[in-house]
Amino acid sequence: MPESLLELEGVEARYGPVKALHGVSLTVAEGEIVAVLGANGAGKTTTLRAISGTVGRSGAIRFAGNSIAGRSPESVARLGIAHVPEGRGTLSELSVAENLRLGAYVRRDRVGIREDERRVLGRFPWLDDRRGQRAGTLSGGEQQMLALARALMLRPRLMLLDEPSLGLAPTAVAEIFRIVRDLNEREGLSVLVVEQNAIIALEAASRAYVLEAGRVAVEGGSDELRRNESVRRSYLGY
Amino acid sequence: MLLAIDWTQLAQQTVIGLSAGGLWALLALAIVLIYRSTGVINFAQGEMAMFSTFIAWSLINHGLSYWEAFFLTLAISFAGGIAIERVVIRPVERAPVLTIVIVTLGLFFVVDGAARWIWSSETRTLPNAFSTRPITIAGVAFSIQDLGNIAVSLGVVALLALLFRFTKVGLALRATAGNPEESRLLGIRVSWMLALGWGLAAAMGAVSGMLTAPALASFDQNLMQPVLLYALAGAVLGGLESPFGAVVGSLLLGVFVNLTGTYVDWIGTDLRVPVAFAVILGVLLVKPTGLFGRPSARRV
Numbered sequence: 001m002p003e004s005l006l007e008l009e010g011v012e013a014r015y016g017p018v019k020a021l022h023g024v025s026l027t028v029a030e031g032e033i034v035a036v037l038g039a040n041g042a043g044k045t046t047t048l049r050a051i052s053g054t055v056g057r058s059g060a061i062r063f064a065g066n067s068i069a070g071r072s073p074e075s076v077a078r079l080g081i082a083h084v085p086e087g088r089g090t091l092s093e094l095s096v097a098e099n100l101r102l103g104a105y106v107r108r109d110r111v112g113i114r115e116d117e118r119r120v121l122g123r124f125p126w127l128d129d130r131r132g133q134r135a136g137t138l139s140g141g142e143q144q145m146l147a148l149a150r151a152l153m154l155r156p157r158l159m160l161l162d163e164p165s166l167g168l169a170p171t172a173v174a175e176i177f178r179i180v181r182d183l184n185e186r187e188g189l190s191v192l193v194v195e196q197n198a199i200i201a202l203e204a205a206s207r208a209y210v211l212e213a214g215r216v217a218v219e220g221g222s223d224e225l226r227r228n229e230s231v232r233r234s235y236l237g238y
Numbered sequence: 239m240l241l242a243i244d245w246t247q248l249a250q251q252t253v254i255g256l257s258a259g260g261l262w263a264l265l266a267l268a269i270v271l272i273y274r275s276t277g278v279i280n281f282a283q284g285e286m287a288m289f290s291t292f293i294a295w296s297l298i299n300h301g302l303s304y305w306e307a308f309f310l311t312l313a314i315s316f317a318g319g320i321a322i323e324r325v326v327i328r329p330v331e332r333a334p335v336l337t338i339v340i341v342t343l344g345l346f347f348v349v350d351g352a353a354r355w356i357w358s359s360e361t362r363t364l365p366n367a368f369s370t371r372p373i374t375i376a377g378v379a380f381s382i383q384d385l386g387n388i389a390v391s392l393g394v395v396a397l398l399a400l401l402f403r404f405t406k407v408g409l410a411l412r413a414t415a416g417n418p419e420e421s422r423l424l425g426i427r428v429s430w431m432l433a434l435g436w437g438l439a440a441a442m443g444a445v446s447g448m449l450t451a452p453a454l455a456s457f458d459q460n461l462m463q464p465v466l467l468y469a470l471a472g473a474v475l476g477g478l479e480s481p482f483g484a485v486v487g488s489l490l491l492g493v494f495v496n497l498t499g500t501y502v503d504w505i506g507t508d509l510r511v512p513v514a515f516a517v518i519l520g521v522l523l524v525k526p527t528g529l530f531g532r533p534s535a536r537r538v
Binding site for chain 2 (some may be wrong): 054074075102
């Protein structure tokens with residue numbers, strides 16, 4: 001097994017007095033897509049928030065060998081971790097172009113940023129025609145794509161994707177996962193994706209963790225999980 | 239009934255109204271800037287501006303020219319605004335809105351008291367920023383001071399607009415005001431952006447104060463209290479969420495107050511303030527978000 005890019009060990013997290021994670025451990029290797037599955041309230045979103053530092057957490061979190069457990073969200077982003085929060089994570093009052101520019105906010109390499117902008121717009125050509133449009137006026141699917149495009153502007157080493165399928169039409173969901181897989185295959189992007197839609201998530205991911213009540217209940221390769229009786233019944237629905 | 243309109247007087251009174259309105263607009267803009275990023279009206283904004291004006295007065299008293307003192311005070315106010323945010327607001331950053339409002343009220347009294355303690359309560363004068371000569375444009379005499387006030391106010395507004403529209407830090411400030419949580423995920427140091435907003439607001443208030451004082455025969459620590467009232471009214475009229483609205487609202491209010499005071503006999507100088515506020519109330523009943531405020535557009 002290759003060296004882990006991201007490693008969580010016994011991570012706990014709480015919202016005020018309410019404990020949401022009870023010791024979650026997981027790893028993401030360089031160039032891997034890993035899915036986190038589970039029911040509502042199982043702690044999927046909280047797991048991502050613990051990584052990016054938007055929830056109080058304890059336990060070990062290592063990124064590329066360095067501990068990030070005490071870091072603020074700003075400085076986690078500066079390490080090259082792009083967190084795409086759930087629910088069309090765009091800055092709705094700003095234009096499409098401004099959203100993209102902010103994606104590269106922490107970068108200083110002007111040449112690289114321009115290059116990435118060309119690459120991203122090549123992947124989402126319709127964004128170029130909507131440059132001046134306010135992000136809040138895009139459709140749900142378009143906003144989710146914009147959020148993805150903006151995350152790419154960071155040139156991330158790891159992308160955290162929170163429920164990209166939420167509230168989207170099936171064709172939009174398929175399109176988003178097609179793009180994520182393509183990014184992974186061609187550019188070696190590492191992805192940790194949280195999903196309720198287990199079928200589509202297991203298609204994209206090579207491995208997955210199933211959370212139940214803030215703990216990892218099952219983990220394994222995607223094929224293995226698809227064959228797992230209880231996973232199939234609870235999350236795949238057949 | 240047709241009235242014979244005295245165009246000269248109308249033009250003069252309009253310019254006087256714009257001059258006052260421009261100075262209110264700067265304070266209104268300061269208020270809107272902080273309101274957008276924290277959801278709180280900074281009731282101490284006027285007192286902070288008054289404090290800045292006293293700093294300018296001290297600098298001038300130590301031999302600086304008006305404009306030397308002006309720019310030095312701007313820098314001091316900017317730094318002071320940042321310091322106030324770091325020391326006073328930061329600890330309550332995540333507190334409920336009402337808590338922060340009370341903190342700004344407390345700040346009002348602290349700044350006011352500090353100014354009285356440092357400079358005592360006697361009245362002062364500030365030299366004129368511009369020549370007091372009148373200037374004749376198209377046969378109408380205007381005061382250079384009024385025109386200068388308008389030019390500086392609009393200039394500051396334009397600079398701020400450029401900052402927000404075309405610079406990276408301006409973009410980050412806007413992102414932070416709209417959505418702080420997400421901005422942090424993009425690596426923006428949101429907490430510093432709030433402090434920067436306080437610095438900018440304090441500097442704008444300082445401009446307002448330093449231009450308000452010379453027009454008065456003398457001033458004391460109550461200098462900015464009427465200005466704060468008008469600025470709040472202008473900001474609410476334009477829409478508290480909209481910087482553009484705050485500027486236009488304040489200018490409209492300035493002209494409206496001055497013209498009604500001049501032309502409507504029964505209003506005169508006594509009733510023009512209540513009448514202005516009655517009109518604002520009327521506007522808000524019809525359009526609660528103000529003239530330029532809009533409910534945020536979001537597709538669901």
